[in-house]
Amino acid sequence: MRNVLVTGASRGIGAQCARLFAQNEDNVYINYYRSQKNAEGLLDELLGSGFSAHIIKADVSDPIQVKEMFAQIETECVGIDVLVNNAGIAQTKLFTDISDKDWDKMIAVNLSSAFYCCRAALPYMIRRKSGRIINISSVWGQIGGSCEVHYSAAKAGIIGLTKALAQEEGLSGITVNCVAPGVIRTDMTSHLSEDDFNALKEEIATAVIGTPDDIAKAVLFLASPSSSFITGQVLPVNGGQC
Numbered sequence: 001m002r003n004v005l006v007t008g009a010s011r012g013i014g015a016q017c018a019r020l021f022a023q024n025e026d027n028v029y030i031n032y033y034r035s036q037k038n039a040e041g042l043l044d045e046l047l048g049s050g051f052s053a054h055i056i057k058a059d060v061s062d063p064i065q066v067k068e069m070f071a072q073i074e075t076e077c078v079g080i081d082v083l084v085n086n087a088g089i090a091q092t093k094l095f096t097d098i099s100d101k102d103w104d105k106m107i108a109v110n111l112s113s114a115f116y117c118c119r120a121a122l123p124y125m126i127r128r129k130s131g132r133i134i135n136i137s138s139v140w141g142q143i144g145g146s147c148e149v150h151y152s153a154a155k156a157g158i159i160g161l162t163k164a165l166a167q168e169e170g171l172s173g174i175t176v177n178c179v180a181p182g183v184i185r186t187d188m189t190s191h192l193s194e195d196d197f198n199a200l201k202e203e204i205a206t207a208v209i210g211t212p213d214d215i216a217k218a219v220l221f222l223a224s225p226s227s228s229f230i231t232g233q234v235l236p237v238n239g240g241q242c
């Protein structure tokens with residue numbers, strides 16, 4: 001049974017990743033920061049279905065809390081076999097209105113968190129000469145999103161981190177890949193009106209808005225034996241948005 005950590009897994013894409021890993025008979029760690037009730041609800045759902053799951057609190061933008069989270073996990077199991085860096089925040093602002101604080105928070109939650117978690121997870125993976133890291137980027141990290149420059153920069157940074165780390169860890173038997181979701185219906189996009197979604201559909205080949213399940217299936221694939229020869233790649237899951 002593999003030990004899987006999904007960051008920001010109390011809801012949305014992260015929660016669906018946790019569900020699919022649990023159904024796959026992995027032992028799942030559901031990281032949350034503020035949404036304890038949601039995390040407990042998901043835990044009850046998974047344990048109630050006979051799956052193996054735990055919840056673990058940490059603000060993944062804080063290197064000390066990440067260190068403590070991994071120390072706690074390693075007292076319960078030997079280490080993490082599959083790391084999914086999913087936690088993220090978004091913000092829509094004109095570039096000229098982005099404050100230093102906005103910028104620093106965006107980079108800390110969306111990019112530095114992946115650095116902290118990869119750094120904490122890797123020693124065990126390197127010792128075992130196996131491991132899977134899947135980072136959640138975004139279509140905006142690939143093509144750039146207007147009024148989301150800081151978000152786009154952080155998500156593009158995730159792609160750079162993924163490609164470089166994949167090169168460094170290839171001989172250690174560890175794959176590092178990204179999933180780049182397009183527009184997905186979650187709390188992150190709940191501020192959008194149906195008119196906004198319809199306008200976005202015009203930029204999507206399939207004219208469909210994605211679901212957390214679309215992304216979670218891609219994440220599960222990149223953690224599966226079927227993808228063992230894939231590393232350093234960005235898998236766009238976006239209905240053909242370009």
Ligand code: NAD
Pocket residue numbers: 007008009010011012013014031032033034035058059060061086087088089090109136137138139180181182183184185186187188189
């Ligand atoms: P969401 O807002 O529902 O989920 C984000 C999760 O991250 C939440 O559970 C939140 O509590 C958690 N989180 C935020 N800050 C945290 C912190 N400091 N420490 C720990 N957890 C923290 O949104 P979602 O759509 O499920 O987003 C999941 C990922 O997918 C994010 O990285 C997001 O950028 C990315 N993404 C989403 C979309 C979309 O359209 N929804 C598109 C592209 C990429």
